[in-house]
Amino acid sequence: MAIRHDLPAETWPDEATAAASRWFSPLALGPVTARTRTWVPAMVPWRATEDGRVTRDVLDWYGRFAEGRPGVLVVEATGIRDVPSGPLLRIGHDRFVEGLAELVETVRERSGGATRLFIQAIDFLSVKRRPPPEKYFGRFLAVDGALRERLAAALGEGRFESPDETPEEEVRAALLAAPREVVEATLTARQQDELDRGYRETVSDLHLPHVRSLPEVLPPLFADAAARARDAGFDGVELHYAHAYTMAGFLSRRNVRDDGYGGSREGRLRLPLEVLAAVRAQVGGEIAVGCRYLTDEIVEGGSRVDDAEAYGVAFAEAGIDFLSLSRGGKFEDAKPPRVGHAVYPYTGPSGHECMPTIRIDERGPFGRNVADTARVRDAVRAAGYETPVVVAGGIATFSQAEAILANGQADAVAAARQSLADPDWFEKVRRGRGDEVRRCTFTNYCEGLDQVHKQVTCKLWDREFERGDASVRTSEDGRRRLVAPPWRG
8 A cells, every 4th residue: 555655854964064974975986986976867858859969958957967066977878779769868879979078068067077977878679659459459469370279268269260260350350349358368478568568579589680689789889889978078888787678688587588698697697798898898997887777677577686686796797887776667567558658667566666756655765775785785795896886766865875875785875856856955965055955755747757758857846937937948838947946055
């Protein structure tokens, strides 16, 4: 049963206490050093052009976070392929470097050089919108002998087994008209998912040549993306091995590839390690190279924290510069989208673990990923490595962050939604003015906008916004301000 939780009470530190804290102390991340252990993880704001280029709105978005002077700011998931992907930044061709370099300069200037800027590199497989049932049964569903047998058994009509007695068109029409229980008895789990959530490729689809060739294709793509990040002036690259995307699919226990890149834990690790090696070979120690992956997939049959421990040790052994831990956010348990819409991986139980709201179970939304992250860090330390570990997930106060660091549960503490609510909050806390922090209410208003690919904003910003104010840049509908209001600090 969902329980509504109050925001945790907080006694903010004075300036001297903040200055002496662990959270505001330096952290080495391979070849670079962050001035503080404050971290803004990647968030997708949907502000790029349709062909993946940096816009003024992109510059304003990251420039506004930079004004809060986080130790590390990670740019959104940025596509490594030179293919259309909507208003998401891309880094799959040299033509994107100029705009990304302008982004780097913007963050440098507006943070006064205090913020280290990383970019998150991502690959994703095809996901189609949920089709109307008549289109799915009429065009997309493959009608074979096994499906005919299941339909005949479900209806108690043997004629459906024979193509001579029952043409394919009649099979399709029967399924379209059938009650749900007949449909569920007839379709495979994969077919049922395609009906309810839309067609989605997985890394185990070895019958698709482009999926089978991913181990050959992806390492050079990630390596070239990292080189472009270096050339644009970024301090580091974060390889996206998390959530519902390609590399996370390779790490998942649900990866059943039989070509040496799936099945066993060693097989699941093979491509992520090869990508890391290719990136390192391309950029050496010129920039930091880390990855984001999951402590727990949450979904049935998915990877668990013992897998995450092993992955962390393997990445550390391979020389990775940092590990950033998230959890959940998978397609497999996502809420079925409306017809004509694409599935969104943060709407099911695993998504709620990734971005828990103020209304959740008795554990509450705050710090749900801390214990599992600590287990990964402990495993890495026990193996003899000092690789920095970053924790995220419902962390929104100085006391909470400082306790995590003091307890040795992580080496840096990241906050996405709280940083979105108030990009200045790190600077306010550092100056002993924490009582001025605009606190996130964890209603996931921002996540709702992301779900429909609208420009992401925070509802709290609009409390200081009068519509019609020409000095404020607004969303495309004119109703929401595009960046947080300025702090007169």
